Amino acid sequence: MAIINNDKKELRREVLLRRNALSPDWVNSQSAIIVQSLTCWEPFLQAKNVMLYLAMPGEPQMDELILFALANGKQVSVPFLTEKFGYMQSAAITGLQELKKGKLNLRVPDEQNMTIVEPETIDFVLVPGVAFDLAGNRLGMGAGYYDRFLARIPQVCTLGIAWNFQILPSIVSQEHDIPVQYVVTEEKITSCRKGKM
Numbered sequence: 304m305a306i307i308n309n310d311k312k313e314l315r316r317e318v319l320l321r322r323n324a325l326s327p328d329w330v331n332s333q334s335a336i337i338v339q340s341l342t343c344w345e346p347f348l349q350a351k352n353v354m355l356y357l358a359m360p361g362e363p364q365m366d367e368l369i370l371f372a373l374a375n376g377k378q379v380s381v382p383f384l385t386e387k388f389g390y391m392q393s394a395a396i397t398g399l400q401e402l403k404k405g406k407l408n409l410r411v412p413d414e415q416n417m418t419i420v421e422p423e424t425i426d427f428v429l430v431p432g433v434a435f436d437l438a439g440n441r442l443g444m445g446a447g448y449y450d451r452f453l454a455r456i457p458q459v460c461t462l463g464i465a466w467n468f469q470i471l472p473s474i475v476s477q478e479h480d481i482p483v484q485y486v487v488t489e490e491k492i493t494s495c496r497k498g499k500m
């Protein structure tokens with residue numbers, strides 16, 4: 304157990320070092336490629352109630368996907384970290400102007416006029432991660448936010464998202480880890496159940 308946690312920490316540190324070194328120009332151009340691929344991807348197009356995320360620097364930037372989803376009439380929500388460490392809710396957003404700086408330097412909806420979306424009503428979750436393997440196993444930021452959240456909605460369509468260099472041959476999964484169904488990078492979308500699409 305202790306060994307797994309130390310290995311995870313070291314792996315997380317190494318991948319994040321590399322991700323933090325990406326140039327904003329590269330991040331923006333490659334993010335546009337991912338957004339483009341998702342705007343014609345059937346499981347995303349079919350979803351009506353989508354949980355996306357507000358990217359940190361270095362992560363695939365999804366603001367354009369949020370705007371696309373809103374323009375296409377989808378309900379869009381994003382993570383909202385609760386006071387209790389490791390627990391998050393999903394908060395509805397109707398645009399990108401209403402955001403504030405929240406915990407961990409993440410952008411969040413303004414708590415004053417925020418609507419929490421019932422997790423059971425969500426039909427698609429875009430899951431950011433530090434690393435994935437093609438079986439859908441995920442290494443996150445280490446607080447268990449997504450594992451706890453996704454445990455409540457086992458039926459939801461989940462798409463992990465990361466850069467190609469973050470896809471590793473294998474990630475050790477623990478009991479609480481919830482694998483994603485698909486993984487998208489700037490190069491391809493992979494179905495973790497049936498292999499490459």
Ligand SMILES: Nc1nc2c(c(=O)[nH]1)N(C=O)[C@@H](CNc1ccc(C(=O)N[C@@H](CCC(=O)O)C(=O)O)cc1)CN2
Nearest residue numbers: 319356357358359382407431432443444445446448449
């Ligand atoms: N854009 C985005 N939102 C997200 C996540 C994510 O990975 N990406 N999360 C995924 O679970 C949750 C937030 N999880 C987080 C957990 C810990 C740290 C954290 O410890 N940050 C350190 C710096 C980490 C580092 O760069 O080494 C800090 O701010 O001090 C950040 C986010 C929910 N929202």
Ligand SMILES: Nc1ncnc2c1ncn2[C@@H]1O[C@H](COP(=O)(O)OP(=O)(O)OP(=O)(O)O)[C@@H](O)[C@H]1O
Nearest residue numbers: 389442443444445446447448449450451454479480
């Ligand atoms: N469903 C759960 N129930 C109880 N504890 C959990 C659950 N999911 C994760 N945890 C605990 O949360 C901690 C962090 O888990 P883990 O290292 O898997 O986070 P992560 O997936 O990397 O992080 P994140 O989801 O925030 O990106 C661990 O101590 C783990 O035991």
